[in-house]
Structures are given as C-alpha cells and as structure tokens.
Amino acid sequence: MLSQFQPPSLESIGMKYKIATFLTNSNWRPEIKNFLLITIGAFMLIVSIDAFLAPSNISPGGGVTGISLIINHFTGWPIGRVMLILNIPLLIVGFKYLGRFHFLVRTLYAAAIYNLGVDFFGRWMTAVSDDLMLNALFGGVIGGLGTGLVYRGRSTTAGFGIVSRIIQLKTGMPISQVYILTDGAVLIGLGLTFGWVAALYSLVTLFIWGLAADYALEGPSIVRTAFIITDKPQEITNALFERLGVGITGWQAQGMYTRATHMTLFCTVNRSEINSLRAIALSTDPAAFIVIGQGHQTSGGIVKANYNRIANS
Numbered sequence: 001m002l003s004q005f006q007p008p009s010l011e012s013i014g015m016k017y018k019i020a021t022f023l024t025n026s027n028w029r030p031e032i033k034n035f036l037l038i039t040i041g042a043f044m045l046i047v048s049i050d051a052f053l054a055p056s057n058i059s060p061g062g063g064v065t066g067i068s069l070i071i072n073h074f075t076g077w078p079i080g081r082v083m084l085i086l087n088i089p090l091l092i093v094g095f096k097y098l099g100r101f102h103f104l105v106r107t108l109y110a111a112a113i114y115n116l117g118v119d120f121f122g123r124w125m126t127a128v129s130d131d132l133m134l135n136a137l138f139g140g141v142i143g144g145l146g147t148g149l150v151y152r153g154r155s156t157t158a159g160f161g162i163v164s165r166i167i168q169l170k171t172g173m174p175i176s177q178v179y180i181l182t183d184g185a186v187l188i189g190l191g192l193t194f195g196w197v198a199a200l201y202s203l204v205t206l207f208i209w210g211l212a213a214d215y216a217l218e219g220p221s222i223v224r225t226a227f228i229i230t231d232k233p234q235e236i237t238n239a240l241f242e243r244l245g246v247g248i249t250g251w252q253a254q255g256m257y258t259r260a261t262h263m264t265l266f267c268t269v270n271r272s273e274i275n276s277l278r279a280i281a282l283s284t285d286p287a288a289f290i291v292i293g294q295g296h297q298t299s300g301g302i303v304k305a306n307y308n309r310i311a312n313s
Contacts, residue, residue, distance in 0.1 A: 037153035038106060041216075042113035044146030045157060047125070049118050052139030054079065055127035057194040059186070059202045063160030064090070066186040066202070070193045080119035087111055087158035094162040098169075106155035107162070114157050136201040140208030147209065148216020174214055223295040224274045226267050228281050229253060230288040233263035239284050244273055268295065 053059065057073070059066035068082040091111075095104050129135055147157065156162050164178040183206055191199030230236055237248045246267045253264040269277050274292060281288050 034106065034153040034155070035109065037149045038110045038155050039113065041146040041149030041151075041153065042110050042117065042157065044142050044149065045114050046117040046121050048139045048143030048146060049079070050122045050125040051128050052135040052142070053205065054118075054122070056132050056135045056201070057190075057198045058132070058136055058139060058205055059190055063183045063186060065159065066183065066190050070189055073193055078119045079122070080115040080117070083118070083159065084111065084115040087115070090158055090160070090162045094156065094158070094166070097166050098156070098162065103155070106153065107158055110150050110153075110155045111158040132197070132201050133204075136205045137208060140205040141212050143205075144209035144212025144214075145216045148213040151213065151217050174210070177210070222271060223268050224271055225293040225295050226265075226269065226274070226277055226281075227291040227293075228265040228267075228288055229262050229290075230265065230281070230285045231262055232285040232288075233265055236265060236281050236284045236288065239280050240267065240277065243280055244269060244276060246273075246277075 049065070054069065057069065059069050064083050064086045065079075067086060068079045071077055071082050072079045091104065091107060094107060095101075098107075127135070128138070150157055151165065156165050160182045164182050167173065167178045167182070187199050187202055187206075190202050228236060233250050237250070240246055240248060246269055249266045250263050253262050254260070255262065267277075278290060278292070281290055
C-alpha cells in the first residue's frame, strides 16, 4: 500500500496555495460589491429606456442612446445592438484613460447587460404612461440613479458616459454639467427626427438624469460645514460644545484690509442643527462672520460620538 502512495506535486501544492490565498484575501470583496452595483444600475437603465423613454421617443439627452434611437427610427435596427456597435470605439478610449483591463472588464459587463437587456426585456416591457412629462421625469430619475450606481461600481455604461467620466475625473465638474456638454449636440438630431417637442423633453430628461446621477454617485448633501470668524473663539467653542456637542477646529486668520488678527473656527453639523449653530454663535459674538457650506460625507472625529454617548447614558 505504501508503494502506491504518490506525494503531491509542487505544481498542485502551488495551485492550492494560490486558491487558498485568494479565498482568504479580502481584496475580492470590493469587486463583488462593484459588480453588484453595476448589475443593479444596468437593470435600472433598462427599465428607464424600455418603460419610459423609448416608447415616447425620448432620449436621456443624446449620446449613443440618442443616436441609436434615431437609427432605429429610420432602419428598424434593434436599439441595444446599435448601442453595442457604436460603443466599440468609445471602449478603446476608455481603455486608455479609465483603468485599462479593470475598466474594460467592468464596462463590457455593464454594457452587455444594458445594451442587450434593452432589446431582450423590451419585448415584454410596455410603456408605463402616455404622459410625456411623466416619462421624461421618471425615466431621468431611474436612469440617472442607475448611471450613478454603475459609476460607483467603478465602471461606465460605455457610450458618451465614457467621455463624461473622463471629463468629470479630469476637471472635477459635476456629472450633470458634463452631460449637458457631451450630449447636448445630439438633441438637435433628435429634434429633426422626432420633432422639437421630443427634443425638449429629452433636455428635461438630460437635466434630471444628471442630478440623479450626482445623487447616487456622491450621496445626499446631509452635512453642513460652518466657518466662523470671531474674536471670541473660546466662548463660541464652549457654547457650541455644550449645546450641540460638536468638535471645533480653529486657526488664526488675518483680515487683509484691516490687518487685524482673528480666529477662524470650523465645524460640521447636521442640516437640522444649522439654525441652532448660527443662533448660538451670534448670541455669543454678534460681530462674528459665519459662512455655511454643504458637504456629502464626513469621517473621523470623536467629540460628537462621545457627546452622544454621554447624553444617552
């Protein structure tokens, strides 16, 4: 029996080690999340096109989808397949500027679900409404949220979304503004093909689409940032901490006209607390100069958390 025993080869040991390393390595978990976001986003895009936009000859502004609608109108070719063909040169551009093979795999996955799914599900999916405005609004909201989820999955749906994503990453412009720049020209073709009413509704969809994509990509603006320039920094800090429990960061600042030295205080609060913050600061120092901004996310910081634990104990 001992003579029949065959020790495992070095190749098989190496392969088993690689498999075990992959399974125990947590790096694949973000990829699963990315592909889940891409899948959900792509199906939302399918619903947007098949149930709201295509039945009304409305395009999300222009781009590959708008061109595909125009070609479908004159030739009858399936919208999804036309989008897939037009996306090939744009995929090459994205391959160069948006992550090469990682980008290519994710975008091919998203484009395959979206482009082929539009034709597949379009056989059964019917228009939800005959109202052009409802179709423009809901098509824009659902499609924009889907696009934002695809972007959060570190992908695009190909098409002019590749160009939009490159411009957005290079310039930092909101995606809603980029859409208007990249897709607006195709609206002229839509107007000549389907009439200017459809083109105007497509412009509405483009605007809503961009806002919804921004929302899904960046999240809701739930944080308010406050800059307070004051000569009573310690009094305001104590008052805000005692009544709101917020942490404060401060640094010296100089008025460039008067050359006087002041203190700048910075903190973040929830939207519901901004009126209280302003009232507390001005009641402590009526001469304080306050600037309120908005943010999407915060991370770190322990003062607010500690305050909440003390208040709830």
